[in-house]
Amino acid sequence: MMRVQYFIDTANLESIKKISDIFPITGVTTNPTIIAKEKRDFKEIINDIFDIIGKDKIVHAQAVGSTAEIIVKEVQLLRDTFGENFYTKIPVTPEGIKAMKILSKDGHKITATGILSPQQIIMAAEAGAEYMAPYINRSDNIGENGIEIVKDAYKILEMTKKTDEEKLARYKRIFEPKILGASFKNVRQVHETILAGSKSVTVAPDVFEKLIYHPYTDWSMDTFNSDWEKVYGEKTLLDLL
Numbered sequence: 240m241m242r243v244q245y246f247i248d249t250a251n252l253e254s255i256k257k258i259s260d261i262f263p264i265t266g267v268t269t270n271p272t273i274i275a276k277e278k279r280d281f282k283e284i285i286n287d288i289f290d291i292i293g294k295d296k297i298v299h300a301q302a303v304g305s306t307a308e309i310i311v312k313e314v315q316l317l318r319d320t321f322g323e324n325f326y327t328k329i330p331v332t333p334e335g336i337k338a339m340k341i342l343s344k345d346g347h348k349i350t351a352t353g354i355l356s357p358q359q360i361i362m363a364a365e366a367g368a369e370y371m372a373p374y375i376n377r378s379d380n381i382g383e384n385g386i387e388i389v390k391d392a393y394k395i396l397e398m399t400k401k402t403d404e405e406k407l408a409r410y411k412r413i414f415e416p417k418i419l420g421a422s423f424k425n426v427r428q429v430h431e432t433i434l435a436g437s438k439s440v441t442v443a444p445d446v447f448e449k450l451i452y453h454p455y456t457d458w459s460m461d462t463f464n465s466d467w468e469k470v471y472g473e474k475t476l477l478d479l480l
C-alpha cells in the first residue's frame with residue numbers, strides 16, 4: 240500500500256524541532272536559498288538537522304557546482320561526510336543530468352530539482368534520480384499548471400516502470416522513482432499534487448501546520464471539552480479508570 244512521504248522544506252532548527260515532534264515526517268529538504276538564510280556553517284547545519292530528526296531519516300541539500308565534474312565530486316564528498324541517508328539535489332540542467340547519469344551508475348542517492356516540466360521529470364528518472372521535485376507554486380505563478388506537470392509525468396513513470404533487475408543493472412540499487420512535490424503556498428496545492436500521483440511532498444513549516452488545520456475541528460474539540468468539564472471538571476480518563 241502506498242504511503243505518502245512528508246518532508247519539511249526548511250533548515251530552521253526551531254521549525255524542524257516543532258514539526259518533527261508532531262508529524263510523521265520522512266525527512267528534511269533544503270536548497271541553497273534555505274541554507275543561506277541560516278548564515279551558519281553548512282556542515283553544522285546538516286549535522287544539526289540529523290541530530291534533531293534522527294540519522295534514520297533523510298536530509299536533502301543541493302549541489303552548487305556548475306559543471307557535471309564538480310557536481311560529481313560534491314556528491315561523493317557529501318555522501319562520505321553525511322552518510323547513506325543524505326540525498327543530493329541536482330538541478331535538471333544539461334550538466335546536472337550528465338552528473339546524475341554518472342552518479343547513479345555508482346548507486347548515489349539523487350533528487351532532481353528545479354523542475355518545471357514533465358519531460359524534466361522523465362529525463363531525470365531515466366538518468367537515475369530517485370526523487371524528482373517539481374516546483375508547483377512557481378509553475379502556477381507564471382500562469383502554468385504545476386499539478387498538470389505531476390499528472391503527465393506520473394502517467395509516464397507508471398508506463399515505464401523498471402524491474403528490480405533493470406534498476407540494479409542501471410543504477411546499482413533498487414528504488415522506486417518518486418515525484419517529490421515542492422514549492423507549495425497552500426494546502427490545496429499539496430493535496431492535489433498527492434492526488435495527481437506524487438508519493439512524496441516537501442512543505443515549508445507555515446503550510447505544513449495548516450495541513451491538518453480545520454476551524455470546525457477546533458470548534459468540535461472546544462465543545463467536547465466544555466461539556467466534559469461541566470460534569471467531570473479537570474479529570475482525564477487517567478483519573479477515572
Ligand SMILES: O=C[C@H](O)COP(=O)(O)O
Pocket residue numbers: 248269270352374376377421422423441
Ligand atoms: O527547493 C525548492 C523549494 O521547495 C522551492 O520552494 P519555494 O518556491 O517556496 O521557494
